[in-house]
Amino acid sequence: MGEEILMDIKKDYVLSRLREKERIDGRKLDEVRPIEIETNLISKAEGSALVKLGDTQVMVGIKIQPGEPFPDVPDKGIIITNAELVPLASPTFEAGPPDETSIELARIVDRGIRESEAVDLTKLCIEEGEKVWIIFIDIHALDDDGNLMDASALAAISALLNTTVPAERFELGDDFPLPVRDLPVSVTSLIVDDLFLVDPTRDEMSLGNRLLTITTDKDDNIVAMQKSGSYLLKEEKFYELIDVSVQKAREVRQILKEI
Amino acid sequence: MSEFKSSEEIKLIVDGKRIDGRDFNELRKIKIEAGVLKRADGSCYLEMGRNRVVAAVYGPREVHPRHLQDPSNAVIRYRYNMAPFSVEERKRPGPDRRSVEISKVSREAYEPVIMKELFPRSGIDIFVEVLQADAGTRTACINAATVALVDAGIPMKGLITSVAIAKVDGVLVVDPVKEEDNYGEADIPFAFLIRNGRIESIALLQMDGRVTVEELKKATKMAKEAVLKIYELQREAIMKKYRTEDIEE
Amino acid sequence: MISNSRRIVLPGDLLSTNPRTAGYGTFVENGKVYAKILGLMDKSETMVKVIPLKGRYIPSPGDVVIGVIREVVSNGWNVDINSPYSAFLSLTEVEIKGRKPNDSLDLDDSIIAKVIGIDPKMKVSLTMKDKVCRPIRFGRIVAINPTRVPRVIGKKGSMIKLLKGELGIQIIVGQNGLIWLSGDRKRVDIAEEAIYIIEREAHTEGLTDRITEFIKSRKEGKENE
Numbered sequence: 001m002g003e004e005i006l007m008d009i010k011k012d013y014v015l016s017r018l019r020e021k022e023r024i025d026g027r028k029l030d031e032v033r034p035i036e037i038e039t040n041l042i043s044k045a046e047g048s049a050l051v052k053l054g055d056t057q058v059m060v061g062i063k064i065q066p067g068e069p070f071p072d073v074p075d076k077g078i079i080i081t082n083a084e085l086v087p088l089a090s091p092t093f094e095a096g097p098p099d100e101t102s103i104e105l106a107r108i109v110d111r112g113i114r115e116s117e118a119v120d121l122t123k124l125c126i127e128e129g130e131k132v133w134i135i136f137i138d139i140h141a142l143d144d145d146g147n148l149m150d151a152s153a154l155a156a157i158s159a160l161l162n163t164t165v166p167a168e169r170f171e172l173g174d175d176f177p178l179p180v181r182d183l184p185v186s187v188t189s190l191i192v193d194d195l196f197l198v199d200p201t202r203d204e205m206s207l208g209n210r211l212l213t214i215t216t217d218k219d220d221n222i223v224a225m226q227k228s229g230s231y232l233l234k235e236e237k238f239y240e241l242i243d244v245s246v247q248k249a250r251e252v253r254q255i256l257k258e259i
Numbered sequence: 260m261s262e263f264k265s266s267e268e269i270k271l272i273v274d275g276k277r278i279d280g281r282d283f284n285e286l287r288k289i290k291i292e293a294g295v296l297k298r299a300d301g302s303c304y305l306e307m308g309r310n311r312v313v314a315a316v317y318g319p320r321e322v323h324p325r326h327l328q329d330p331s332n333a334v335i336r337y338r339y340n341m342a343p344f345s346v347e348e349r350k351r352p353g354p355d356r357r358s359v360e361i362s363k364v365s366r367e368a369y370e371p372v373i374m375k376e377l378f379p380r381s382g383i384d385i386f387v388e389v390l391q392a393d394a395g396t397r398t399a400c401i402n403a404a405t406v407a408l409v410d411a412g413i414p415m416k417g418l419i420t421s422v423a424i425a426k427v428d429g430v431l432v433v434d435p436v437k438e439e440d441n442y443g444e445a446d447i448p449f450a451f452l453i454r455n456g457r458i459e460s461i462a463l464l465q466m467d468g469r470v471t472v473e474e475l476k477k478a479t480k481m482a483k484e485a486v487l488k489i490y491e492l493q494r495e496a497i498m499k500k501y502r503t504e505d506i507e508e
Numbered sequence: 509m510i511s512n513s514r515r516i517v518l519p520g521d522l523l524s525t526n527p528r529t530a531g532y533g534t535f536v537e538n539g540k541v542y543a544k545i546l547g548l549m550d551k552s553e554t555m556v557k558v559i560p561l562k563g564r565y566i567p568s569p570g571d572v573v574i575g576v577i578r579e580v581v582s583n584g585w586n587v588d589i590n591s592p593y594s595a596f597l598s599l600t601e602v603e604i605k606g607r608k609p610n611d612s613l614d615l616d617d618s619i620i621a622k623v624i625g626i627d628p629k630m631k632v633s634l635t636m637k638d639k640v641c642r643p644i645r646f647g648r649i650v651a652i653n654p655t656r657v658p659r660v661i662g663k664k665g666s667m668i669k670l671l672k673g674e675l676g677i678q679i680i681v682g683q684n685g686l687i688w689l690s691g692d693r694k695r696v697d698i699a700e701e702a703i704y705i706i707e708r709e710a711h712t713e714g715l716t717d718r719i720t721e722f723i724k725s726r727k728e729g730k731e732n733e
Contacts, residue, residue, distance in 0.1 A: 006651050044391050045344040136343065320592050413545070497518060
């Protein structure tokens with residue numbers, strides 16, 4: 001039931017608590033909300049996951065089918081990532097083709113998976129130059145209580161970890177588990193004056209949408225980064241954020257290892 | 260992408276049982292949960308066999324742009340949408356012609372039942388997302404949308420409950436699965452207005468295929484019997500959520 | 509036989525066969541009274557009504573509401589009062605006398621106002637010419653389901669008196685589910701928690717006692733910090 005008026009009303013309160021370095025839900029500035037991950041809920045999909053990050057909920061479904069490779073990379077499989085911020089998830093989402101926010105979200109999630117080489121695309125070649133496996137990662141937002149970005153990225157990798165390539169259906173051999181060899185995790189923070197709030201909620205977003213997302217792989221390398229929102233970021237703050245993001249990503253990665 | 264090349268190759272009814280072992284008038288397993296989303300005014304998650312759908316209701320709320328407002332009534336909008344991963348062959352996101360039609364007839368089921376004259380110049384939005392599909396998604400969506408509307412506190416004349424009847428191998432069956440829907444001779448989705456446990460009227464009616472008049476009447480009776488069972492489950496889902504409020508002595 | 513039972517009812521449930529007793533939340537058809545919303549049936553000899561458990565706020569004349577200024581126009585302000593209907597506060601309805609000269613209203617300001625009425629075009633008109641009305645410059649605003657507001661106020665104001673008395677803070681309750689709290693930070697924290705409990709358990713027995721207990725134990729706890 002959160003409409004825009006509630007955002008405005010929360011703004012002053014969120015700020016006043018921040019002055020004492022507190023968040024209105026009691027979290028520390030760098031604390032991530034409780035995470036719940038459920039996988040394999042959609043049997044029609046080759047892989048699926050539902051992530052709850054606090055009250056934010058995102059579902060990702062993986063669909064795989066054979067297709068033509070890109071001409072310049074004839075021996076590699078293809079990953080296509082799309083995000084639907086459907087109106088069901090928030091009073092502010094409208095039906096229609098993806099807007100810049102959904103496009104940005106999909107591309108950042110995609111980058112994290114692609115640049116970490118989480119999926120070895122060379123193992124997805126069926127016939128060089130002719131046929132490769134195409135992996136569709138479809139992000140479906142269900143409830144937006146802030147930070148759909150990290151929830152989506154987490155759901156995407158969780159789904160991939162439980163994905164089976166449906167070779168039998170296409171008479172291309174036996175089914176096999178999708179080979180996943182890295183665990184990219186994104187950490188998004190909201191920047192408010194001199195502070196940053198890791199994993200912002202919708203209420204906290206009433207203070208603005210100055211965000212920084214940093215995605216790391218299992219070796220703490222940075223594989224994706226995005227400054228989102230109209231603001232200027234100071235260098236020292238940036239370095240602080242990198243450290244915090246790497247550390248938080250490690251914590252979240254532990255949860256991934258257990259699913 | 261079915262394994263069967265033609266309907267001659269599969270028997271949909273064997274020894275009086277259906278392809279999934281059910282009796283002719285048996286419903287698939289149904290699970291309903293009310294109030295599952297934080298942002299929506301009312302919501303519902305529903306499983307019907309392998310269908311998985313989630314419905315959200317927003318409203319009454321402001322309608323923009325102003326020229327879409329109705330000075331005497333709330334404007335009802337219903338959007339049926341399938342997630343790309345919900346079906347065997349990935350579906351491109353966005354509405355296709357089938358979704359547009361389903362949205363229309365579903366909306367038309369609710370318009371006479373929601374007391375829209377109580378909220379002139381506003382809008383009531385019903386969104387339903389199909390997360391996994393296995394025939395009968397429009398009926399599953401309506402069953403979920405009804406619970407979401409109740410959960411949102413929207414005034415209505417009663418509940419809308421839905422089920423489809425199919426004809427397979429010459430036999431009428433309740434709540435078809437995908438194979439029965441694809442290879443059967445007819446598919447008839449129904450929705451009824453139910454008040455106080457009694458069926459009042461038909462709110463949605465469509466048909467695809469060919470049946471005799473007798474078969475159609477029989478199908479209607481079968482549908483009525485089936486929806487009453489679903490109606491009880493819809494009620495239970497709401498009761499379960501609001502149970503702490505009940506202080507029945 | 510049951511004269512005062514309260515059970516959960518859904519739209520379309522039959523409540524009574526006496527159409528003359530039809531009250532809030534019901535509709536009459538063919539001489540029978542049915543529920544039209546989800547709620548608790550409240551049935552007596554003379555009336556049957558449904559106490560709503562959910563629903564957006566629809567303004568009524570005389571309601572105190574808390575809103576946010578959305579637009580400054582030449583003759584007043586458009587105000588968001590968390591309702592499907594937007595509200596308008598005319599310049600002529602804001603008392604200048606007795607207020608500080610630079611106490612004017614700006615975009616995104618929160619205010620406590622009163623509903624004068626709704627016109628046929630569903631435009632709500634507000635006034636601030638009442639002693640309870642004021643711009644909100646400090647304190648905290650809490651949002652609850654508007655259908656729970658009567659319970660926060662309580663019979664003859666009993667619950668709100670309890671909160672104010674035990675915590676020594678200012679509380680103004682908007683009918684639209686927004687509540688303004690002002691006072692010592694820790695006391696306001698307790699009040700906010702208490703309000704969420706009331707919202708959750710609005711229709712259960714013994715709530716007033718439980719809230720009293722809760723406040724007392726929280727006060728002791730906080731004093732030991």
